[in-house]
Amino acid sequence: MISRLCARFLNWFAQPASPVPLAWFRIAVTLFCLVRLFVLRHSLLDVYGQYGFVQWAITRANLYDGLPHLGNIALLMGHLGLTADQSVYAVLVVYFVAILALMVGFASRWSAALVWFLNFLLIHAAGGLVYGMDIFTHIALFYCLIMPVGDALSLDVCFGWRKARSSVAAGVTRRMLQLHLCIIYFSSGLEKAAGIQWWNGEAIWRSVMLPSFAGFDLHWLAYVPWLAAAICWSVVALETGYSFFVWWRRTRLVWLGMMVSMHLGIGLFLGMWMFGWIMIIMNFGAFAYEAANDWIQWRAAKGAKKLAPAAAG
Amino acid sequence: MKGFKRKLAAFAIGLHFFFIVSVASHLHNWMAKKTGLRVIAGLEDYYSAITFNNRNFGFFAPDVTADWNVHLTMVDGAGNTRPYAFQLPNREMNVRMYSMIGHFAESETTNDLFARSWALKAMNENPDIVEVRVEVTQNFIPTMQEYRQGRRIEPKFLYRTTFNLP
Numbered sequence: 001m002i003s004r005l006c007a008r009f010l011n012w013f014a015q016p017a018s019p020v021p022l023a024w025f026r027i028a029v030t031l032f033c034l035v036r037l038f039v040l041r042h043s044l045l046d047v048y049g050q051y052g053f054v055q056w057a058i059t060r061a062n063l064y065d066g067l068p069h070l071g072n073i074a075l076l077m078g079h080l081g082l083t084a085d086q087s088v089y090a091v092l093v094v095y096f097v098a099i100l101a102l103m104v105g106f107a108s109r110w111s112a113a114l115v116w117f118l119n120f121l122l123i124h125a126a127g128g129l130v131y132g133m134d135i136f137t138h139i140a141l142f143y144c145l146i147m148p149v150g151d152a153l154s155l156d157v158c159f160g161w162r163k164a165r166s167s168v169a170a171g172v173t174r175r176m177l178q179l180h181l182c183i184i185y186f187s188s189g190l191e192k193a194a195g196i197q198w199w200n201g202e203a204i205w206r207s208v209m210l211p212s213f214a215g216f217d218l219h220w221l222a223y224v225p226w227l228a229a230a231i232c233w234s235v236v237a238l239e240t241g242y243s244f245f246v247w248w249r250r251t252r253l254v255w256l257g258m259m260v261s262m263h264l265g266i267g268l269f270l271g272m273w274m275f276g277w278i279m280i281i282m283n284f285g286a287f288a289y290e291a292a293n294d295w296i297q298w299r300a301a302k303g304a305k306k307l308a309p310a311a312a313g
Numbered sequence: 314m315k316g317f318k319r320k321l322a323a324f325a326i327g328l329h330f331f332f333i334v335s336v337a338s339h340l341h342n343w344m345a346k347k348t349g350l351r352v353i354a355g356l357e358d359y360y361s362a363i364t365f366n367n368r369n370f371g372f373f374a375p376d377v378t379a380d381w382n383v384h385l386t387m388v389d390g391a392g393n394t395r396p397y398a399f400q401l402p403n404r405e406m407n408v409r410m411y412s413m414i415g416h417f418a419e420s421e422t423t424n425d426l427f428a429r430s431w432a433l434k435a436m437n438e439n440p441d442i443v444e445v446r447v448e449v450t451q452n453f454i455p456t457m458q459e460y461r462q463g464r465r466i467e468p469k470f471l472y473r474t475t476f477n478l479p
Contacts, residue, residue: 042402051437053399053413055430064362120363128427131412132372138365176326180333184370187337195375203377206454209466212380212411215404222460271404 017171019151025285026149029140030103048125050084059127070125105154116141133275147173178286182243189239201228213270332357332367379452381414388444397435432476443478
């Protein structure tokens with residue numbers, strides 16, 4: 001019985017799959033990284049610089065022993081006569097070029113490794129200024145690193161360096177992303193459910209009232225507390241339910257649609273657009289292929305239903 | 314060779330998900346307290362620091378903490394004071410600011426480290442400055458019921474310090 005279950009799981013997990021969804025994921029993630037650089041263009045040294053909002057001395061001290069820091073790179077570049085600030089810009093230029101290379105699928109593995117490593121340096125240099133969006137960007141880049149993202153829609157394929165074909169690696173790594181996302185949402189939903197604020201509606205009320213985030217005047221929510229509570233329950237239900245309903249063909253499209261709406265809502269009401277976009281990209285990277293198939297089948301079934309009475313008539 | 318590669322990949326994938334589930338289920342915290350399992354918890358910490366895959370993903374959970382305000386006042390050699398404001402050109406930087414002050418508020422040690430960092434930034438950008446006063450307040454957010462009864466958001470004192478040039 002157990003061995004049969006294991007065999008079924010392996011069969012499901014290690015099925016060969018098309019690399020095309022991974023290629024779209026690669027393009028979306030790299031595009032997002034470029035947009036992030038553009039959004040931060042006026043604050044690059046404030047975020048990543050030696051004397052930014054949080055100095056390197058602090059971010060270096062918080063890093064585990066043996067792990068490299070942007071400060072180490074700056075020290076090496078110092079031998080070439082570059083100052084710390086110039087080193088930051090030099091790393092950012094290399095990061096920018098590597099992102100472009102990964103986007104077009106040029107030496108995909110190497111460019112993915114370079115982008116991931118430089119992102120690691122930047123994220124730790126930024127230290128205290130890092131939030132959920134940076135974490136998910138780094139996770140997305142990790143998947144770009146282990147996935148065969150250059151096996152479709154890439155210069156690697158054009159040059160004949162890689163073959164555009166289905167592979168077990170493409171299937172396994174996309175399953176990994178799917179499972180990872182399910183664990184993330186499930187644990188996030190459970191953590192929320194553990195707090196009283198997510199049951200009585202105070203969590204949403206507080207979120208939209210925080211002066212740092214408030215984009216709209218939503219003080220009227222205090223006079224309709226049931227609405228705040230309903231929104232809170234919906235968020236908890238959406239996140240915990242994701243792990244189950246996203247696998248079921250009948251609910252997958254609806255659930256993905258609701259998750260996308262939730263992240264757009266976070267962007268609209270809390271101003272966390274970048275966080276919202278990276279989560280949408282992760283969702284699409286993981287399940288868009290299945291969702292698209294569901295959509296096509298649904299349309300085909302609807303078309304067949306329309307035709308059936310006509311044929312009968 | 315192919316079989317070995319497959320086994321290695323299966324082991325790596327298993328470890329990857331063990332680390333993720335361990336942190337998400339708080340097993341990690343339990344292991345960190347047990348002498349014999351501390352090594353595994355340490356490995357998980359390293360994996361988290363490098364890949365960010367196994368972070369605690371409870372954003373805005375279990376509670377939504379109030380946000381903070383940072384006020385920096387610069388004093389020049391003649392004793393004149395003027396405020397210093399962080400450059401936050403867009404909402405993305407506002408979100409990062411919220412995150413930064415959240416880290417600041419984690420402990421007394423981080424309080425002092427971050428305040429020193431901000432003061433040094435102000436001094437670097439304003440060479441005539443000899444003293445920087447840092448004050449942090451936390452916004453008290455009333456509950457919906459309190460709001461209906463007339464209570465409003467009010468800043469509450471959290472931290473104050475002064476840095477002088479020697």
